[in-house]
Amino acid sequence: MLRLVKAESFKLSKKLKSWLGPLLIMVLVLIAFPLSIDISQFDLAKFYFSIIVVSLLMTSFVATEGMFEEDFEDGSLEQEFLIEKDFYKLVLSKIFVYVCLIGIPIAFIGALFSFANGVAIGSFASVFLLLSLSNLLLFNLFAFGNALSINKGAMLGVLSSLPLALPIIILLGTAVRSIQFGDGFVAIITLMTGIGLLMSAIMPLIISAALKTHID
Amino acid sequence: MKLLSAQNITYSINENKLFHNLSFNINSGEGLHIKGGNGSGKSTLLRIILGITSPSKGFVETHAQDLNISYLGHKNAIKNYLTPLENLELLFNDAELKIAFEWLRKFGLFDLQDELTASLSYGQQKKLALIRVLARSSDLIILDEPLVGLDQATADQLTSFLIEKLSEGVSLILTSHINPMIDCRVLDIGANDA
Numbered sequence: 001m002l003r004l005v006k007a008e009s010f011k012l013s014k015k016l017k018s019w020l021g022p023l024l025i026m027v028l029v030l031i032a033f034p035l036s037i038d039i040s041q042f043d044l045a046k047f048y049f050s051i052i053v054v055s056l057l058m059t060s061f062v063a064t065e066g067m068f069e070e071d072f073e074d075g076s077l078e079q080e081f082l083i084e085k086d087f088y089k090l091v092l093s094k095i096f097v098y099v100c101l102i103g104i105p106i107a108f109i110g111a112l113f114s115f116a117n118g119v120a121i122g123s124f125a126s127v128f129l130l131l132s133l134s135n136l137l138l139f140n141l142f143a144f145g146n147a148l149s150i151n152k153g154a155m156l157g158v159l160s161s162l163p164l165a166l167p168i169i170i171l172l173g174t175a176v177r178s179i180q181f182g183d184g185f186v187a188i189i190t191l192m193t194g195i196g197l198l199m200s201a202i203m204p205l206i207i208s209a210a211l212k213t214h215i216d
Numbered sequence: 217m218k219l220l221s222a223q224n225i226t227y228s229i230n231e232n233k234l235f236h237n238l239s240f241n242i243n244s245g246e247g248l249h250i251k252g253g254n255g256s257g258k259s260t261l262l263r264i265i266l267g268i269t270s271p272s273k274g275f276v277e278t279h280a281q282d283l284n285i286s287y288l289g290h291k292n293a294i295k296n297y298l299t300p301l302e303n304l305e306l307l308f309n310d311a312e313l314k315i316a317f318e319w320l321r322k323f324g325l326f327d328l329q330d331e332l333t334a335s336l337s338y339g340q341q342k343k344l345a346l347i348r349v350l351a352r353s354s355d356l357i358i359l360d361e362p363l364v365g366l367d368q369a370t371a372d373q374l375t376s377f378l379i380e381k382l383s384e385g386v387s388l389i390l391t392s393h394i395n396p397m398i399d400c401r402v403l404d405i406g407a408n409d410a
Contacts, residue, residue, distance in 0.1 A: 010306065074295065075290070078293070215268055
């Protein structure tokens, strides 16, 4: 497992476009989206939820786009299958590395930009935690979409898995509102953590089966 | 010692049988050359042996526990955006890396170890991919058309290596259009269908 995490971290760190692209998109969307809809600074806090949802969805899309495609095309998946006999550990490692190297920096950027969008400075830690958990859920989901259509262009599968992101968006919205307007944050974060852990354990099994079907 | 046995392997695509009722065994130190024309299913048979592809009928049974297999198929499994050195570091531990460096020298890739793999020629990339097999100790080596894209000197080096491994008790399964000049059993799957 450690071997896979080290290898995946190394590979991702060498692919500048794969990790820097989503971060730049996050920054661009957070800056450009409020400007494009012409809202006053007093309304920014109300719109923060929309802005953050759009940003997270787009960046998760882009970040997970080539997650398995390259390994499928160059034959690395077959080699990994010979060593491990399935892809569970590989998928788990990939999602872990993507969340650590892309998801958490995105959450940090999102939390930083939340001040500019009228969210209280004291909420930094809450927003950061919330966005990190949302990224964990979205990366798991879109990794599944990516694995579904690996030989037909991974974006197609990511798009087809988009409706499954709806419950995550609802949870994210509820959590953002609880940060902005009231309490109940701990309950929602606990729920999201639970779902995140469950998804992280189950999704690699499903993705592993999907990948095996593709190399068969 | 019997390493692996295939029993009544049949593989069909859209009711078109690629091969039918193939049965064979592989013992330690034994070589098997799978022969056949284009599209006869040589690569598919290798993938069935490896457990990557499921046969339509029949099964492959391994008789050794934790059978250590080295495989090189049509896909090189190397990363173009990394250097040859980084590719090898991803694959090997320190002991294997020493052997890999020797092969880099033998294959004339040592001076290119810090170049981007994408800038290497097809033959050089193939040599780099072959090091995956050559630097790792294994019980069974499976190679799909290993001589394609290699110059004569490299093909000779590879052949010598495989002969040496066979004498050490390592088993070998390979597909090749041309005679690999290695003393091994021939399984002609092109002829099997008839």
